[in-house]
Amino acid sequence: MAGTLYLCATPIGNLEDMTFRCVRVLKEADLIAAEDTRNSIRLLNHFEIRTPMTSYHEYNKIEKGRKLVEKLQEGLDIALITDAGTPGISDPGEELVRMCREAGICVTAVPGAAACITALTISGLPTRRFAFEAFLPTDKKERALILEELKKETRTIVLYEAPHRLLKTLELLLDALGDRQVRVCRELTKKHETVYEATLSGAVSYYKEEKPRGECVLVIRGKDAEEIRREQQQSWEEISLEAHMEQYLTKGMDRKEAMKQVAKDRGVSKREVYQALLQQKED
CATH class of the missing domain: 3.40.1010.10 (Tetrapyrrole methylase, N-terminal domain)
Structure with missing residues (x-):
């Protein structure tokens, strides 16, 4: 056997x-x-x-x-x-x-x-849903793709980083994600365990003055879902109702279902979409 x-x-x-x-x-x-x-x-x-x-x-x-x-x-x-x-x-x-x-x-x-779970549970950030990314790729193109994905990540993000790369990684995250809340967890389970609480901009400023020591786990708050909804709504408002409707009609939706989805995207009632389309047709 x-x-x-x-x-x-x-x-x-x-x-x-x-x-x-x-x-x-x-x-x-x-x-x-x-x-x-x-x-x-x-x-x-x-x-x-x-x-x-x-x-x-x-x-x-x-x-x-x-x-x-x-x-x-x-x-x-x-x-x-x-x-x-x-x-x-x-x-x-x-x-x-x-x-x-x-x-x-x-x-x-x-x-x-497991360092990722240990850091997550003591971070004080939401733990029900999280995305573990380990170390960011060293290849610039691959790293850029990962950071682009993380921009819209609503789950709490957990990353590993070595002390000599910590400042650069914090700067990359600040540039890509905006100024989110972050916890820099060091020396986990050891005598000098620390959890530094800050925003990404605050952490960048801090570690420009303080040399980091020990392996680090970064726990970063995910993007607010309501903020994403508002951004999506704004992007839909940049195109006409007809073009918006056409995107769903070409996918096989009937006109009623398409209007319902367009209304949801734009944060308005289906009646408002119907009336606006009717008015545009009359004009």
Whole structure:
């Protein structure tokens, strides 16, 4: 029988966040695949875990992934850990999970800490709906596309950033999204954990004077839905009623349904649309 791949969440800073189950699974596994073995050995030594370890990271995820799948097919149980937090979230574990699923290998999670969820829950911003973007792309064109999408995002936005790129990222976000509320969460679960509350413009000013330290999670308020509605209404008002109607008629709507949708777009009653169209026809 094939083995099981265990996605083991490890602490993001505070070793007390290691779960009893995670320690047991890491001890019982046949092999541990770690993003950085030099970093993980300290964690394993602390909990007296002697299981053999191998590296699995961004630069060997395909070749090494195939080898790990072969070992799983041979019946070995493998535990996957990242440098900190939950494997598969913004790390190469996502690729290994896909390969295992395609091979029919059982994949299960040993849940625990995740920086994105930790920051979101203590931010004070809406948590019911959120969009996780991890790190913004380094490629300018790809990054511009993501920022363009985020302009109209009404959900709370969660991003990761390294301290040396924090100021530049805040400036990019301010330019793209406008002056939204933001929380800059640093050193999560550690002794010097901080949550800096500001607007994006305020955060830019602050970090021009204060050098950021430690990995950061940015939690940004989504765009107000009412503001989007007003913008959409304004854009519709820039075209004629006939052109507005034609957009829906060409999609196969009958005239009655088209008038109803046009009225909704413009924030008026269907009767007002009917009367305006009638008047334009008479004129």
